Amino acid sequence: MGDEPLVRWDWIARNWDNGTPYAIKALLEDHTVMAFLPVVFGLLIALPLGLACARWRVLYQPTTGLMNVIYSLPSLALFSILLSVTGLTRTTVIIPLTLFSLAVLIPAVVDGMTSVPDHVRQSAVAMGFRPLRRLLQVELPIAVPVVLAGLRVATVSSISLVSVGALIGQGGLGYLFIDGWQRQFPTPIVVGIALVTLLALVADLALILIQRWLTPWARARRAA
Amino acid sequence: MNKGLRVITFEGVTKRYPDGTVAVDNLSLDVPDGSVTVFVGPSGCGKTTSLRMINRMIDATEGRIRLDGRDVKEIEPATLRRGIGYVIQQAGLFPHRRIVDNVATVPYLLGWDKKKARARAMELLERVGLDVKLAERYPFQLSGGQQQRVGVARALAADPPVLLMDEPFSAVDPIVRMSLQDELLRLQSELHKTIVFVTHDIDEAIKLGDRVAVMRVGGRLAQLSDPATLLRDPADDFVREFLGRDRGIRRLSFIPARSVRLSPPPADLVVEDGRPVGWQSGDGLQPYGSFDPETDSLRAALDAMLLSPNGLAVAVDGHGKVLGVAARDALDAALPGAADG
Ligand SMILES: Nc1ncnc2c1ncn2[C@@H]1O[C@H](COP(=O)(O)OP(=O)(O)OP(=O)(O)O)[C@@H](O)[C@H]1O
Ligand SMILES: [Mg+2]
Numbered sequence: 001m002g003d004e005p006l007v008r009w010d011w012i013a014r015n016w017d018n019g020t021p022y023a024i025k026a027l028l029e030d031h032t033v034m035a036f037l038p039v040v041f042g043l044l045i046a047l048p049l050g051l052a053c054a055r056w057r058v059l060y061q062p063t064t065g066l067m068n069v070i071y072s073l074p075s076l077a078l079f080s081i082l083l084s085v086t087g088l089t090r091t092t093v094i095i096p097l098t099l100f101s102l103a104v105l106i107p108a109v110v111d112g113m114t115s116v117p118d119h120v121r122q123s124a125v126a127m128g129f130r131p132l133r134r135l136l137q138v139e140l141p142i143a144v145p146v147v148l149a150g151l152r153v154a155t156v157s158s159i160s161l162v163s164v165g166a167l168i169g170q171g172g173l174g175y176l177f178i179d180g181w182q183r184q185f186p187t188p189i190v191v192g193i194a195l196v197t198l199l200a201l202v203a204d205l206a207l208i209l210i211q212r213w214l215t216p217w218a219r220a221r222r223a224a
Numbered sequence: 225m226n227k228g229l230r231v232i233t234f235e236g237v238t239k240r241y242p243d244g245t246v247a248v249d250n251l252s253l254d255v256p257d258g259s260v261t262v263f264v265g266p267s268g269c270g271k272t273t274s275l276r277m278i279n280r281m282i283d284a285t286e287g288r289i290r291l292d293g294r295d296v297k298e299i300e301p302a303t304l305r306r307g308i309g310y311v312i313q314q315a316g317l318f319p320h321r322r323i324v325d326n327v328a329t330v331p332y333l334l335g336w337d338k339k340k341a342r343a344r345a346m347e348l349l350e351r352v353g354l355d356v357k358l359a360e361r362y363p364f365q366l367s368g369g370q371q372q373r374v375g376v377a378r379a380l381a382a383d384p385p386v387l388l389m390d391e392p393f394s395a396v397d398p399i400v401r402m403s404l405q406d407e408l409l410r411l412q413s414e415l416h417k418t419i420v421f422v423t424h425d426i427d428e429a430i431k432l433g434d435r436v437a438v439m440r441v442g443g444r445l446a447q448l449s450d451p452a453t454l455l456r457d458p459a460d461d462f463v464r465e466f467l468g469r470d471r472g473i474r475r476l477s478f479i480p481a482r483s484v485r486l487s488p489p490p491a492d493l494v495v496e497d498g499r500p501v502g503w504q505s506g507d508g509l510q511p512y513g514s515f516d517p518e519t520d521s522l523r524a525a526l527d528a529m530l531l532s533p534n535g536l537a538v539a540v541d542g543h544g545k546v547l548g549v550a551a552r553d554a555l556d557a558a559l560p561g562a563a564d565g
Contacts, residue, residue, distance in 0.1 A: 123316025125281055126388075127330050127378075128306035141320045217320045217362040 008187045022175060028195055031172025035159040035199070038094050042101030042154060049102075050109025051135070060110060064103075071103040075164045083168065093165035100161065101154040108150020112143025145218045148211045152204055159200045163192070173199075231257050232278060232386065232418065237287035239273050239443070247273040248443035250287070258416040262433035264423055266466070270443030271422040275388050278420065279308045291386070306330055309379030309387040309417075313395050315371040317363040323349070323374055324359040330382040341381075348377040353407055369400035376408070380415070387419045394423070405431055426467055430455070430474065438463050452478040476523035481515055483558045484525055486539050486548030493538065498545040500538045514538040517547065522558060525550060 017025045053060040078096040086092045116139050124138045163174030171178075176192030179185075211218075232255035239248040248270040255261045263271045276282040277289055280301045289296045296304060317326050324345045325332075331341035349356055352373045363371055372392060379387055393401045405428065412419065423429055429436045430451040438446045438454070440462055447459040455475045458464040464471075489495065492504040493512070502509030513531025515524040517539050528537030529552060539547040 117314070117316075117319075119312055119314040119316040120318060122281070123310065123312055124318070126279060126305055126310035126312075126316075128302045128304075128333050130302045133333075138318060142318075144320075215320065217364065219364075 004186060006186050007190050011187045012191060022179075024173075024176070024191060024195070027173050027175055028199070030170075031159070031162050031174075031196070032199060034090055034093055034097070034165065034170070034172050035155070035162045035203075038097035038101050039105075039151065039155050039158050041094070041098045042105050043151065045098070046102055046105035046109050050106045051113065053106065054110045054113035064107060067099075067103040067106060070099045075100075075161065076167065079165075079168055088168050088170065090165075090170050092168060093162065093170045097158050097161055101158055104150050104154040104157070105147075108147050108154075109143070111150075112146035113139060115146045116142045141215075145211060145215050148207060148214070152207045155203050155207060156200045159203060160196060163196065231255065231290075231292055232420065233288075233290040233293075234274075235288045235290065237274075237277060237284045237289060239270070239277060239282060240285045246443055248277070248284075251443065251445055252287075253437060253445060253448055255418060255420055256435075257418055259434040260412060260419040260421055260432055261435045261437060262421045262423060262429040263437050263439060264426055264429035264433075264466075265439035265446075266441055267424060269439040269441045271424070271439060272390055273443070274439075275390055275420055275422050278386075278388060279305045279310065281305075306333055306382065307384050307386070309382075309384045311372075311375045311379045311387070311389045311392040313391040315363070315368075315375035317371055317374055317378070319363050321362075322359065323361050323363065323366070326363065326374060327377045327381050329378055330384075334382055344381060345377070348380055349374070351380070351411070352377045368396045369404065372396060372400075372404055373407070376404075376411075380411075380417075385418060387417045389419065389421045391423055392421075393428070394425070401428075408432065427474070430477070438466060473523065473526070476526060477521045479522040479558070481517045481520045481522050481525045481558070484517060484522070484539070484550045485554045485557060486517070486550055487554075489538070489546055489549050490536070492534075493536075493546070493549065495546055500540065500544075500546050503533060505533065512538050514540045515550075516540055516542060518542065522555065525558075526555060529555070 012024065015022075015024055017023050020026070049063060053063050075096055078099075079092055082092045082095055086095070120142065121134070121139065124134045129138065162172050163177060165171035166174030166178050169175075173192045173195050176188035180187065180189035180192070234251045234253050237248060237251045238246065240246050251270075251274060253261075263274055265271055273282055277284045278291070278296065280296055280299075283297070291299075291304075317323075318329070321329075324342055327345035327348055328336075328338075328341040331344055332338075336344070346356055346359060349359055354370060354373050354377070358366060358370065363374070366374065372395075375392065379389075393404045396404065409432065421429075421432055423432075433451055435448060436451055436454050437448045438459075440446045446466075447454060447463045449457070449459075452475065454463070455467065455471050455478075458467055458471075467474075494501040494504050494509060500512050500514060502512055504510075510533045511531060513528030515528045515537055517525075518541070525537050529535050529550070532538070536549040536551055538549055541547055
């Protein structure tokens with residue numbers, strides 16, 4: 001790459017918001033959406049599945065087994081399978097990432113439910129909670145810290161995995177890596193790495209703050 | 225006075241778990257209205273199982289449990305449970321709810337409005353001897369003893385006529401346990417609940433129970449008596465052994481010290497401001513033991529004698545002022561007449 005400076009600020013300035021779909025700002029927005037949707041979908045799917053696994057323990061091993069198999073599949077393989085169905089669209093990226101997030105989120109929901117102390121559950125029963133209300137008012141709130149910890153892992157890994165979608169033209173900031181590599185031009189690569197990292201940090205921080213706000217009662221456990 | 229579910233009756237109740245374990249075997253007994261009945265026995269004898277069959281957390285395999293004449297199996301479980309207070313060993317407080325909301329749990333379930341439920345909760349916190357400043361805290365910010373008091377307050381919140389307590393004071397240190405027991409006795413003297421209390425500690429059973437049901441492993445009732453009778457007449461060797469040594473001494477707990485004859489304090493008892501300080505001995509003070517004849521038992525009087533170097537127990541009134549002293553022979557004199565009390 002010769003005498004080329006590592007970062008050319010003028011390139012960043014010109015391409016931040018240049019009106020094309022490849023403007024850095026547009027890529028950042030794409031990346032954010034494509035990283036978060038799988039986590040949101042993942043959570044929506046993992047909640048009922050995780051609750052079912054926590055309730056009927058026999059389901060847990062097969063479910064996590066399946067999830068781990070999916071997790072171990074190369075994302076490229078998944079993309080190529082899906083390409084024939086969903087084409088070169090965001091959906092082709094979002095579906096595998098959703099499946100990946102399940103591998104983290106289902107165990108998180110199960111662990112969260114397991115983290116409810118037995119004596120707390122028993123005393124809820126003894127005081128006359130019926131099952132649904134007990135779930136909503138006692139078990140799920142107590143599971144929140146553990147589920148949120150899983151959500152943080154899923155979010156950060158989703159943010160980093162989106163880039164792979166650039167291989168089919170749907171990778172948010174991942175486009176910058178391919179662009180920089182093809183042109184032997186480091187600035188987009190550096191910008192891409194910096195923004196992906198920053199996005200991950202901001203998302204993680206936001207989740208930490210949400211956790212503080214949602215679970216002031218869990219401070220003891222955090223300190224421990 | 226609350227006229228709700230009251231007397232609990234076990235009629236030939238047996239619980240067999242799916243694995244074949246017989247936890248409770250053909251248990252028949254009555255828990256009278258407004259009294260404390262303690263189930264006591266070694267670990268695994270079926271105390272918890274018996275208790276949980278009352279509020280249907282466990283269903284009996286055979287036999288019937290009646291609450292005020294009604295078979296509990298005819299009452300929808302959640303409705304039944306909202307009318308029965310329940311306290312367990314680890315308190316079982318909800319970690320994510322503030323203390324006041326923990327106490328208000330059953331009122332919320334019963335659909336009271338939030339303000340009324342919270343006001344009731346505050347009242348109960350005071351009742352069980354907790355500083356109302358703790359109301360806005362979370363359970364993890366309380367000591368074990370405080371959490372246990374909250375557990376009791378929570379069980380009482382909707383004013384249930386029946387209270388089930390499963391080893392509620394076993395997890396706290398002996399001093400806190402003693403004060404929780406005293407607090408329960410005080411509360412009970414005001415509230416007259418029908419209480420079933422489970423413990424493996426025979427001393428706790430004897431202290432708290434109007435009646436004590438001693439159970440043996442296999443879930444069979446070995447003896448059901450009031451504590452004084454239990455200590456005087458154990459039904460068999462198992463009960464005698466379970467009661468342990470010192471049955472004679474422990475019986476003294478049931479005889480008031482009121483009848484102990486007092487003599488004027490001797491000159492070597494150092495008194496300041498009417499209160500005892502110690503026994504003068506040579507160049508120093510020796511410790512003394514004291515008891516209050518109005519509220520203490522003969523056991524406390526004997527204990528006080530043993531604590532003093534000269535065998536004299538100092539009698540004090542409710543303000544700690546010296547009333548006189550009691551010697552060993554005064555105790556002996558108090559015994560025969562009071563022996564059946
Ligand atoms: N769910 C269950 N399945 C099978 N056996 C059980 C079950 N729960 C309890 N048991 C058995 O039933 C018997 C009575 O148990 P229970 O819990 O009522 O005893 P306990 O008197 O409360 O004992 P502890 O003082 O240790 O609490 C024990 O032998 C126990 O192992
Ligand atoms: Mg038990």
